[in-house]
Amino acid sequence: MLGVCYYPEHWPKERWKEDAQRMRALGLSYVRVGEFAWALLEPEPGRYAWDWLDEALETLAQEGLKVVLGTPTATPPKWLVDRHPEILPVDREGRRRRFGGRRHYCFSSPVYREETARIVRLLAERYASHPAVVGFQTDNEYGCHDTVRCYCPRCREAFQAWLEARYQEVEALNRAWGTAFWSQRYRSFREVDLPHLTVAEPNPSHLLDYYRFASDQVRAYNRLQVDLLRAHAPGKFITHNFMGFFTDLDPFALAEDLDFASWDSYPLGFTELMPLPEEERRLYARTGHPDVAAFHHDLYRAVGRGRFWVMEQQPGPVNWAPHNPSPAPGMVRLWTWEALAHGAEVVSYFRFRQVPFAQEQMHAGLHLPDGTPDRGAEEARRVAEELARLALPPLEPAPVALVYDPEAAWVYEIQPQGAGWRYLELVYAFYSGLRRLGLDVDVRPPGAPLEGYALVVVPSLPILRPEALEAFQKARGLVLFGPRTGSKTEHFQIPPDLPPGPLQALLPLRVVRVESLPPSLEEVAEGPLGRFALGVWREWVEGRAEPLLRFADGWGALFREGRRFYLAAWPSPDLLAALLPWLAREAGLKPLPLPGGLRLRRRGRWTFAFNYGPEEAEAPAPREARFLLGARRLPPYEVALWEEA
Template identity: 70%
Template sequence: KRGTILRCFAKRLGLWLFLPLYGRLGEFARSGRGSSLFGLRWGWLEGGGDLGKKEGLAVVLGTPTATPPKWLGDRSPKILPGDREGRRRNFGGRRHYCFSSPPYREKTARILALLTKRYGRHPAGVGFQVEKELGCHGTVGCYCPNWRGAFRGWLRVKNGKIDALNAAWETVFWNQTNRDLGEVELPHLTGAEANPTPLLDYYRFALNLGRAYNCFQVNLLWNNAPGRFFTHNFMGFFNDLDPFALAKDLDIAAWDSYPLGLIDQMPLPQEEKVQWARTGHPDVAAFHHDLYRGVGRGRFWVMEQQPGPVNWAPHNPSPAPGMVRLWTWEAIAHGAEVVSYFRWRQAPFAQEQMHAGLNRPDFQPDVAFFEVQRVAEELSALPIPPAGCAPVALVYDSEAAWVFEIQPQGAEWNYLTLVFSFYSVFRRLGLDVDIFKPGADLGGYGLVVVPSLPIVRKEALEALSQADGLVLVGPRSGSKTENLQIPPELPPGALQALLPLKVVRGESLPPGLLEEAEGPWGRFALGVWREWVETDLPPLLRFTDGGGILFRRGRYLYLADWPSPELLFALCQSLAEEAGLHPRFLPEGLRLRRRGPLVFAFNYGPEVVEAPAPPGVRFLLGNDLWFPKLSS
């Protein structure tokens, strides 16, 4: 019976069987009996491969480097990472290696060589997942001596002479001047706060090492297993590594979608956490689908879809009935090529034993199994057109997240919160969103939003200059140079070419300190962050003390404040109308998403509501009443 389902998944839903290889490197080198033991594992893998052949499945093979074996750490203790507290991390857990470790590079090459030698040309193999959730558990950075040496080397390439580095970091402040690159320390365990510019360079260097390690694996696999595609499973609300940069060397972006697990990590009030505890926030999966579709240049998968309660959040509720079906359709509506569920069967042991699967530990199908089966049947009856462009473009920048993490200036300022509040507004307005990195072509979009872009590089400015639609730029944009300094012309720096104004002061406000603003769209109480602007442009919105909040020249607008959801809604609605995008106002739990001529409608709320479909529309799935949780 399960065979049928599996084939059904494989043939109809386009489900790919992903065989995680975690923890399989260890046995490899056992002295004396290594090959036979390893052969056992190979055999297990071959089971998967054979299944692939028999059931018509295609196999994506994960590389096993996230979990170096014990003996390797014993033999080369320096592969173990150093933490921010100055300690060498222990074996145990996972991701216990340092990106900069030469012996670990060597061992990586060795295991990939063996892997590709055996499976590189296996007929069931179609692609590789390189590594696994790179940077998870705060493992992007390392503070070991080898990392420090590599950091110095990278700085040498970046800066050339030491004087250039001292100038870039302005080490004259607090007497931080280095006499040569061999003196540079990693920015941790300092008595007072470290200089923000080296901190930003530390993030950049870590990204560089992460990318290099990914490339290293891709090149090895490419050479020995030709014709396979490469992907990686990124995470939710995670910016320690820039996914756009990493994906340059990948064919497809993938992400791991845990809508309930992510609830506890979002800065929502407790009552909203409770409200969405069993459904996930209606925009959280959608946001990441759009983000990683952008990261994958149009191609993305959900590599791990939550199928039930998980084990790693502070609270792990069971999804409401139908949610796995809804989440799957939401992914498809956003253009996912594949939705894969983690895990096939709930493992009854070790760290993740409380992580549900499609099947229970007793090998019986679990709730999600039947929901996925239903999607597979629905899919078989519904031809899915390719995903087109959205009407709205959002510019997203991991570097912005770093800048504000390093110098938030106000405890409530959080880049992802700001971005997510922009994104959510468009969901409530019924408008689809495409997400781009700074510098990407923004042509053809009726409305472009830049929630905040502190460092504006030349290509980003050019892309914004050449945008066709309205462009809304958020607070603190252009507020820093590439060296994390205040630009000489003051913020918004290079953006002054488009927006002739100067931000002469910024302030952060404590929770509860709200100021009244008034304008054509109503009255708003604003907090968190406020700027003072000098400009000849008349403000479109003012505080009651007269300070301007919103400025416009031509199709460019600048928002000099942290927006409340109400302000953002009113403003974006107005801009969307001006841009001819026909925004609507969806009730709280309802969401729309288009894919070609199809309109998908999702009901995350607890009530049955009427579908706001125009008369005469044809319902392919569901009907004109939106039942929780899904109609389309």
């Protein structure tokens, strides 16, 4: 199904009816409304103005549209900020941040939690029985604009309480953090500061606990909203729109309180921000890198425990990246089908109409500011039409699992140990490498069951908890562990038996040295798979087994112990291109290296093909395949869909 984000408060009432009719005409089913409207719903403290929203919902309902109502808490009004300036967050530099943008609140603020409870309860009560309102979105893009981590006095108190709950005794904290080092010892939880503006870098355990705390605070804040919505508007679904390439927050934890996950998909903006070779940057500037949207679909499907929406889908050029090119013709449709192929229940465009004022005036919509359709509208309409005549089969589990851990991102943000080590880049390299082989991938958080997968890839999992270890133990397929897996304890210490710590139960290895490499330096590793120049990271690993790859000095680079593999280096693109298909074949899969920008995704016996490249591509469909969309030869930016016989 398709949807759209709509802001009736930006347009004259007279326009609403026509807009709603046009939504229906385009084939849209859902409309997200209201998530930034607090100042218009409560223009003065305690004086509410629900009428306009009532009327807007009514207008949408008359056209048969279903409404997702956003709680307006991402934008407290100025009067609220002026009454309670302590709700404003404090940045890492110790500066109080200010009103005038959005997300200007601290998740720990007791006052803001009260105000939140008040407006959310009222909203829930008012629309609890509205037939068009089918669900709620809590707030909007938690954490955007670097807001997960706040350094205000309220956060300091809350952090101390969080530590006390975690450690009970301050001596436990002292042991966990290793405060014997540099005289960091605390005599009570009340002595612990927030980890910023320190003279030398803060203690990494201190930072990690603070990052966990900050993520927990967002979850608690969201839970407050969820509880009120469930209590006062029972029967409606609740979701939240997460962001791309964002790790300050643990979405798996937060989504436990939601009915399903949503995310906001801006492939061109994300691609602008990715570290890419110049040639790929040029090639995919107008399409997005071919795996950017897919990775997040797979991630947020996992976050949503199998269910997700794309709550915001890029409909044209955006306004917030360093450069904002126009999508290639066809890409709005292609992105939509990619989302549906990955199991999105709804793809909702952001936004119905480009707003001519304020911060986002240069962000395209399905319509121009004057109301005439922009290109995206036609592409959306075409998908709606296609979708209407297709009954998509349900998604089946993928043959490959990729284990992804937000906590790993925090660990490496805190101590990369080498400027080239970036967790998301490593994860994406593995994901993209698998997808270039035509393999479908399920993202799994650590600890999730892995029995069903022929191949499990763990790019790196520094903190390996018992439940994750058990899942790896029970995995029946091949499991590849990347570098630094098992290299830290729960408290950010080196394991007593050295890395890979608990993984030694599965792989009898002992990492006796690691190094990070400057860009000018590479180490050559060689073996039956080929010869590879590896940079960024290397380990020296003691183990019994004959390594599959060896460095020039004789130490192993890739180890195998039965079904388990350990990679003791940062993988280069050519190593991945050799290793992953070999592994897939060892796992009994049929990898299918795809040319250029071609990608596949299956739903049951249906296979989608997407051509992100500027050249025509041939779909690897069986001869007898029946094409439901497109054809065997895919022009640039085209979609094909076939059913296997």
